[in-house]
Amino acid sequence: MITLDLAIKEIINALWKKVSRNEMSFELALKIVKDLVEGKPFPIESQEQYLVEAFEISIKNKITIYDALFITFAKKRA
Helix, strand or coil, rough: CEEEEEHHHHHHHHHHHHHHHCCCCCHHHHHHHHHHHHHHCEEECCCCHHHHHHHHHHHHHHHCCHHHHHHCCCCCCC
16 A cells, blocks of 8 residues: 555544544544554655646646546556
């Protein structure tokens, strides 16, 4: 498994939402964040090299840059 660094931000945002809705404790969410950031359980690649192509895909297909980044990443990794 490999992903973009954007995915880590997305996961952390989902954890923030769970904590803010009292669906998860802050302590558990913090442990998960630390495991992701410090433990690096899987390779993480920078999104920077994909931004130009992702922007083009985003505009052409009227989708978010976030979705376009993952599409671009998948195309390059295939």
